[in-house]
Amino acid sequence: MRCHYCDRDADVAVEKDGVKVGVCEEHFQEQMEELSDSDALENLREELDIDGAE
Template identity: 60%
Template sequence: MRCHYCDREAAFAVEKDRMKVGLCEQHLRERMRELADAQAFGALPDGLDSK
């Protein structure tokens, strides 16, 4: 699986309603920083799984 934002190999994948999206480590870190800045972690489900 490839990263949703670039062509690198995905290190993590998120799946919801049978749709799966992958992220490389760099883009995962960037998205996590954005979420932390937006204080959106409270909206994340408890059962997050890595690839």
């Protein structure tokens, strides 16, 4: 899967407007910052264990 925002390989898949899209780690973190007010963010972080990922 390819990143939705650039041409790199996607590291994770996220749901955007009901559609799953791939994003690279850099763009994933950008999206997370935009979503920082959302409870879904916390759930997603726990699910993906972002802090522990290389």
